[in-house]
Amino acid sequence: MTTDPIIRVETLNKWFGDFHVLRDIDLAVARKERIVICGPSGSGKSTLIRCINALEEFQEGKIVVDGIELGPNLKRVDEVRREIGMVFQSFNLFPHLTVLENCTLAPIWVRNMPKKDAEAAAMKYLERVRIPEQADKYPGQISGGQQQRVAIARALTMNPKVMLFDEPTSALDPEMVKEVLDTIVDLANDGMTMIVVTHEMGFAREVANRVVFMDAGQVIEVNTPEEFFGHPKHERTKLFLSQILR
Amino acid sequence: MSGDGTTFVRETLTPARKAPVVTTGFIGFLHTRLFNSPLNIALTFASAALLWFVLEPTIRFLLIDAVWKGSDRTACLADKAGHPVGACWPFIQAKFTQLIYGFYPDDQRWRANLTFALAALLLAPLLVPKIPGKTLNAALFFVAFPFLAFFLLRGGGLDGFAFYWLAEPFGAAWKPSLTRFWIDFSLTTTVVTAAVIWLWGGWPNGRRAGLSSALTFAGIAIVIVALRLGQGGLPVVDTRLWGGLLVTLVVSITGIVASMPVGIALALGRTSRIPLLRIFSVTFIEFWRGVPLITVLFFATYMLPLFLPGDFTIDALVRVLVGIALFAGAYNAEVIRGGLLAIPRGQREAANALGLSYWKTTGLIVLPQALRHVIPALVNSFIALFKDTTLVLIVSLFDLLGQLRAAFADPTWATPTTLFTGFAFTGIIYWVGCFAMSRYSLFVERRLNAHRRT
Numbered sequence: 001m002t003t004d005p006i007i008r009v010e011t012l013n014k015w016f017g018d019f020h021v022l023r024d025i026d027l028a029v030a031r032k033e034r035i036v037i038c039g040p041s042g043s044g045k046s047t048l049i050r051c052i053n054a055l056e057e058f059q060e061g062k063i064v065v066d067g068i069e070l071g072p073n074l075k076r077v078d079e080v081r082r083e084i085g086m087v088f089q090s091f092n093l094f095p096h097l098t099v100l101e102n103c104t105l106a107p108i109w110v111r112n113m114p115k116k117d118a119e120a121a122a123m124k125y126l127e128r129v130r131i132p133e134q135a136d137k138y139p140g141q142i143s144g145g146q147q148q149r150v151a152i153a154r155a156l157t158m159n160p161k162v163m164l165f166d167e168p169t170s171a172l173d174p175e176m177v178k179e180v181l182d183t184i185v186d187l188a189n190d191g192m193t194m195i196v197v198t199h200e201m202g203f204a205r206e207v208a209n210r211v212v213f214m215d216a217g218q219v220i221e222v223n224t225p226e227e228f229f230g231h232p233k234h235e236r237t238k239l240f241l242s243q244i245l246r
Numbered sequence: 247m248s249g250d251g252t253t254f255v256r257e258t259l260t261p262a263r264k265a266p267v268v269t270t271g272f273i274g275f276l277h278t279r280l281f282n283s284p285l286n287i288a289l290t291f292a293s294a295a296l297l298w299f300v301l302e303p304t305i306r307f308l309l310i311d312a313v314w315k316g317s318d319r320t321a322c323l324a325d326k327a328g329h330p331v332g333a334c335w336p337f338i339q340a341k342f343t344q345l346i347y348g349f350y351p352d353d354q355r356w357r358a359n360l361t362f363a364l365a366a367l368l369l370a371p372l373l374v375p376k377i378p379g380k381t382l383n384a385a386l387f388f389v390a391f392p393f394l395a396f397f398l399l400r401g402g403g404l405d406g407f408a409f410y411w412l413a414e415p416f417g418a419a420w421k422p423s424l425t426r427f428w429i430d431f432s433l434t435t436t437v438v439t440a441a442v443i444w445l446w447g448g449w450p451n452g453r454r455a456g457l458s459s460a461l462t463f464a465g466i467a468i469v470i471v472a473l474r475l476g477q478g479g480l481p482v483v484d485t486r487l488w489g490g491l492l493v494t495l496v497v498s499i500t501g502i503v504a505s506m507p508v509g510i511a512l513a514l515g516r517t518s519r520i521p522l523l524r525i526f527s528v529t530f531i532e533f534w535r536g537v538p539l540i541t542v543l544f545f546a547t548y549m550l551p552l553f554l555p556g557d558f559t560i561d562a563l564v565r566v567l568v569g570i571a572l573f574a575g576a577y578n579a580e581v582i583r584g585g586l587l588a589i590p591r592g593q594r595e596a597a598n599a600l601g602l603s604y605w606k607t608t609g610l611i612v613l614p615q616a617l618r619h620v621i622p623a624l625v626n627s628f629i630a631l632f633k634d635t636t637l638v639l640i641v642s643l644f645d646l647l648g649q650l651r652a653a654f655a656d657p658t659w660a661t662p663t664t665l666f667t668g669f670a671f672t673g674i675i676y677w678v679g680c681f682a683m684s685r686y687s688l689f690v691e692r693r694l695n696a697h698r699r700t
Contacts, residue, residue, distance in 0.1 A: 055598065055599065078601060078603070081598065081599060081600075081601045082601050084599070085599075086596075086599040088592060090590075092590075092592040092593060092595065092596035093596075094593065094596070094597075094611055094615075095697050096614055096615050097697075105602075105610065106600035106601060106602060109602060109606050109610065110600065110602060138696070139697070140697055151596075154600070158601060
């Protein structure tokens with residue numbers, strides 16, 4: 001599956017001040033591949049995917065997204081970001097704009113799309129995440145699960161080739177986790193390439209092609225979900241799994 | 247219902263009922279807010295008494311004991327009026343034009359009136375959210391109106407339009423004439439419109455931008471013809487003759503409007519990641535905040551001319567306006583910075599992740615939210631500025647209060663209550679202005695923060 005990678009991360013190293021948060025990360029993601037990254041908190045999972053769309057700078061190594069190379073100086077930030085959609089743990093919807101305006105903002109201002117076309121396209125994506133009826137509400141007026149689905153629709157309006165999910169369900173009430181995961185599963189079934197940082201192991205089993213386990217800024221183990229959950233190799237992986245799966 | 251104390255299962259749901267009468271409506275208000283405990287009852291009566299002791303003499307002075315007609319001081323003397331005299335309103339009547347226009351020449355006052363009317367005509371629809379065409383309206387008020395107001399209030403014309411200063415370096419003396427003026431104007435129109443079309447992506451993409459540019463110049467041409475700017479324009483009224491409410495409004499509105507962009511730029515500069523920009527903004531803000539407004543005005547009026555080359559003069563009022571805009575801008579910058587800090591980092595990140603540039607993120611996501619957070623604080627400083635404009639008195643500009651003090655010196659109106667009458671009148675004007683700003687800001691807050699009501 002690694003013959004035609006859409007994302008290549010090569011010997012990536014990053015420090016926060018003196019703290020070495022990412023150490024020699026190598027990762028290749030193929031087109032249509034679905035990667036789940038898990039690991040204890042502070043292991044650098046979020047930092048890794050934030051590096052991929054240049055929300056974080058890094059000091060060594062390189063990242064290549066669909067042929068566009070991102071070195072430590074982040075020169076081609078805008079090109080890379082156009083290829084990648086991102087969904088955050090805390091949704092980060094724009095609270096002063098309606099749901100529809102959240103979804104039309106980037107197409108209008110980045111892609112110079114006429115307002116009418118942008119609205120039609122946004123409604124299509126809102127239907128896809130099954131909340132077209134909330135289009136005129138403000139983010140503060142809808143539930144957390146709905147907000148996260150709007151955030152997914154908002155990212156999709158830019159037609160990204162890859163979607164990054166940074167713990168998309170961690171800030172949600174248990175009742176709402178499923179609706180968001182279902183949306184992500186739908187997206188996966190449509191063939192979207194995605195990297196998902198999550199603690200939802202059931203989701204990982206169902207959706208992932210590969211599971212990446214990280215600890216202390218390093219990739220400890222990469223494997224298919226069956227192998228990863230069935231026969232973990234590394235001691236650290238076994239310990240982690242024993243702690244989260246009871 | 248069933249249960250033995252440890253388990254419980256509801257069998258019928260309780261429907262919602264109306265709230266008890268004693269807690270709602272006027273009766274409820276009396277019950278719960280004014281007369282619900284001995285201390286509250288005492289406070290209610292004490293407040294009522296206080297209100298009476300303040301209101302009764304005020305109304306007596308302003309209305310009941312006031313003198314309404316008369317032609318000089320004698321009308322406002324107690325032995326002449328036959329009762330204790332309150333406000334001496336004939337004094338205000340006699341000095342009214344002075345208080346509004348200062349020493350602006352009588353036969354030119356229509357220009358001030360026209361400016362007031364135009365300002366009201368442009369501002370009113372801008373303040374009502376329902377009225378469409380906000381972009382055009384804002385452009386007219388914030389960009390076109392200041393120029394128009396300048397030529398209306400001050401008068402004077404133009405020698406050329408935009409290119410005439412090029413004549414001198416090329417060795418030709420520019421002799422102002424109407425033909426040359428219009429040649430210059432047409433040249434400017436052509437060059438600017440062509441540039442606009444080119445900047446907006448050439449023909450046919452820049453068609454609409456080009457049309458707007460041409461229409462703008464057509465509008466400018468109409469104003470030029472109406473005010474005869476090519477032939478010397480209206481007679482010049484020196485700003486030293488301006489005064490009264492006119493100066494107060496010119497200084498405060500210019501100050502408020504001009505201090506906003508200054509404040510936003512400085513606030514963004516201070517939160518910027520570029521060190522030089524940050525240092526400049528911090529220094530600028532700390533300098534202007536550390537200096538009293540009086541010093542700023544003094545410096546602008548008396549010291550600045552010493553530093554400028556000999557034949558280079560700037561109008562005294564303009565210098566004051568610039569000083570006040572920068573001073574108020576520094577204050578606004580800190581208020582706006584407070585709003586910027588209140589925006590979570592995730593907002594900028596989400597916008598960046600969608601591919602929005604720094605400026606689009608700032609303009610569409612960060613600033614709109616930041617400014618909403620600080621509306622109360624901004625209006626607070628606007629109100630303070632509105633009243634601080636009266637300090638221009640110390641650099642010999644006579645604003646409303648300055649004109650009032652000048653009017654006190656008139657022996658024709660020297661009566662025991664002249665002073666109180668004058669201050670009551672100007673006080674009411676200031677209060678109405680400030681109160682209007684305060685109420686309007688509440689309205690804006692409620693409207694813009696609709697998204698926070700869940």
